[in-house]
Structure formats: structure tokens, C-alpha cells
Amino acid sequence: MAPDSTAPAPATDGVDLHALCADAGVFELLDGLDRELIGLAPVKARIRDIAALLAVDRARTTLGLETRPPSLHMCFTGNPGTGKTTVALKMAAILHKLGYVRKGHLVAVTRDDLVGQYIGHTAPKTREVLKKAMGGVLFIDEAYYLYRPENERDYGQEAIEILLQVMENQRDDLVVILAGYKDRMDTFFGSNPGMSSRIAHHIDFPDYTADELAAIANLMVADMHYRLAPDAQEVLRDYIVKRMARPNFANARSIRNALDRARLRQANRLFAGTGATVTRNALETITAADLLASRVFTESDADGDDRPRA
Numbered sequence: 631m632a633p634d635s636t637a638p639a640p641a642t643d644g645v646d647l648h649a650l651c652a653d654a655g656v657f658e659l660l661d662g663l664d665r666e667l668i669g670l671a672p673v674k675a676r677i678r679d680i681a682a683l684l685a686v687d688r689a690r691t692t693l694g695l696e697t698r699p700p701s702l703h704m705c706f707t708g709n710p711g712t713g714k715t716t717v718a719l720k721m722a723a724i725l726h727k728l729g730y731v732r733k734g735h736l737v738a739v740t741r742d743d744l745v746g747q748y749i750g751h752t753a754p755k756t757r758e759v760l761k762k763a764m765g766g767v768l769f770i771d772e773a774y775y776l777y778r779p780e781n782e783r784d785y786g787q788e789a790i791e792i793l794l795q796v797m798e799n800q801r802d803d804l805v806v807i808l809a810g811y812k813d814r815m816d817t818f819f820g821s822n823p824g825m826s827s828r829i830a831h832h833i834d835f836p837d838y839t840a841d842e843l844a845a846i847a848n849l850m851v852a853d854m855h856y857r858l859a860p861d862a863q864e865v866l867r868d869y870i871v872k873r874m875a876r877p878n879f880a881n882a883r884s885i886r887n888a889l890d891r892a893r894l895r896q897a898n899r900l901f902a903g904t905g906a907t908v909t910r911n912a913l914e915t916i917t918a919a920d921l922l923a924s925r926v927f928t929e930s931d932a933d934g935d936d937r938p939r940a
Contacts, residue, residue: 645689647682654727656681663720667713668849669842676833677721684728701830702730702805703797705819707812708835711881714809715769717835722767725805732765732803739768741775744789752785756792764804773808774818790822797828838881843870847885851916856893861918872926892920 651657660681663674683700690697702725706714719736726734739759746752760768776786797806808815812834819826838846844867851858858866873884896916900908
């Protein structure tokens with residue numbers, strides 16, 4: 631008797647998890663995370679854990695095993711400039727590659743994008759943001775500002791209630807990542823147990839060390855298509871140590887600002903130089919003098935924001 635051609639094919643004995651991830655491009659994304667982000671070892675390890683969970687879940691589906699979609703809403707805590715938004719972008723891409731979101735895009739918002747200023751304004755604002763984020767990841771920075779119990783006329787609670795409903799009922803089409811300082815996020819979750827119960831993954835982003843920031847600075851310089859003069863390397867390291875000890879330090883963000891100001895000083899130095907002709911080498915090089923002109927070096931009572939001098 632001929633076999634029934636309409637019968638379903640028998641399940642295979644197993645699934646090659648590495649091949650599954652390789653075919654989906656997940657390893658490429660994870661390797662890119664290692665290459666592009668200095669430090670953050672615990673963060674990278676947790677992202678790999680989540681990717682492994684999703685790969686196993688997909689393998690179970692392939693073999694016809696019963697699978698319950700995991701909760702993927704997350705909370706990223708840490709100081710400014712520690713890479714939270716960048717990692718969220720990578721996470722969106724991984725979720726897309728493994729088939730957990732349709733588009734894999736990231737919509738980054740703050741309170742102002744969700745909360746209105748008068749009655750009837752918050753709901754349409756919040757729903758419009760959610761509509762844009764569907765099929766991807768919604769990243770809410772400084773999420774604790776949504777909740778302001780001291781103001782009885784504040785509309786943040788309305789936005790929270792809409793978010794909670796969507797996070798529960800449409801979690802197969804949207805992943806929400808809340809971000810902010812750890813202590814403030816802890817207070818926020820303590821006041822909003824419904825939100826806390828929907829967050830499955832809490833990932834803390836540590837501050838960078840001075841050596842890690844020096845490595846980040848060199849990557850930034852190369853990305854800007856500049857280079858540091860040999861004597862500028864030691865000055866940059868000294869700058870980082872001094873800047874870390876001052877107020878308002880924002881990790882990699884402060885380093886990027888410092889390099890932008892060094893470029894400004896380099897441009898002024900070249901423009902003020904004698905003659906109109908400059909060499910390619912001069913145009914590409916940031917010198918020690920361009921860094922030493924920073925307020926971090928020149929003013930002992932500087933408030934730490936490293937604003938350019940007049």
C-alpha cells in the first residue's frame with residue numbers, strides 16, 4: 631500500500647540549536663554586541679541567557695512540544711551613558727531574528743511622549759505610541775516619571791494602566807523595556823505592583839571603569855575618523871579619571887561630549903593657524919593640547935560639566 635502523501639511528516643529526533651541560531655543570524659548579533667560594547671560583562675551574559683531561552687523555546691515548537699510564550703518585558707537599570715538604549719536595540723533585533731516580534735524595531739520614548747496635559751489627552755497619546763511600537767520593542771526611559779503621586783491632577787497613572795493592559799494582552803506582539811536609575815525604579819515598582827509583576831527580566835548596567843572608558847573613547851575617535859596623537863593617549867586617560875570624580879558624570883555619554891569639544895578646539899586651533907593650507911594628518915589628529923584645554927584640567931573649582939570656555 632502506498633504511503634499517504636497527505637499525512638504530516640514525522641517529527642525529527644532533534645534540533646541543532648547552534649544551527650538554528652546561526653541560520654537566524656543570532657550569533658552574528660551577539661558577536662556584534664561583544665565587539666561594539668566595551669565591558670558590561672554581566673549584561674552581555676544575561677542577553678545570551680535570554681537568547682538561549684528563546685532558541686530552546688523555538689526548538690521545542692519545531693519538535694511539536696507544547697510551548698508557552700515566555701514573558702519578555704524587561705527593566706534596564708543603571709546610570710546614564712551605560713549603554714541601555716544600545717542594548718535595547720540589539721535585544722529588539724534578537725527577538726526579531728528568533729521570531730518573537732514581527733518587525734524588530736525600537737521605539738524610544740519618555741513620559742512626555744505618553745502623558746497628556748489635560749483630561750482626555752493621555753489615552754490617545756499613549757495608544758499612538760503603542761501603535762507605533764507594535765511588532766517591536768517599546769523603550770521607556772526614566773519610566774518612574776510616569777508615576778507622580780504627589781500631584782493629584784497628574785495623568786501618568788492613566789498611561790500606566792493602558793500600558794499594563796497592553797503588556798498583558800498583547801505580549802506576543804510587543805516587548806516593553808523600562809529604564810532608569812535602580813533606586814528610583816525600585817520605588818516605582820513598589821508603588822506599582824501590577825507593573826512589577828509583568829517584568830520578567832531585570833538587568834543592571836554597571837558603570838564603566840576608567841580603562842573601559844579609555845577603550846570606548848578610542849572606538850569613538852576611530853568612528854569619527856580621527857585619531858589621537860601619541861601624547862594625547864595619556865592625557866585622555868588622565869582626563870577620564872578626573873572627570874569621573876566630578877559631578878554629573880554620565881559614563882560614555884560624558885566621554886563623547888568631551889571628544890566633541892576636543893574636535894571643536896582642534897578646529898579652532900587649525901583655523902587660527904598661520905596659512906590656509908592644512909595637511910590630511912593635521913585634519914585627522916586630536917592633540918594633547920586639544921584635550922588639556924578642558925575645564926577639567928584648567929579650573930580646579932569647575933562644576934564638572936566641562937562646558938567649553940569662551
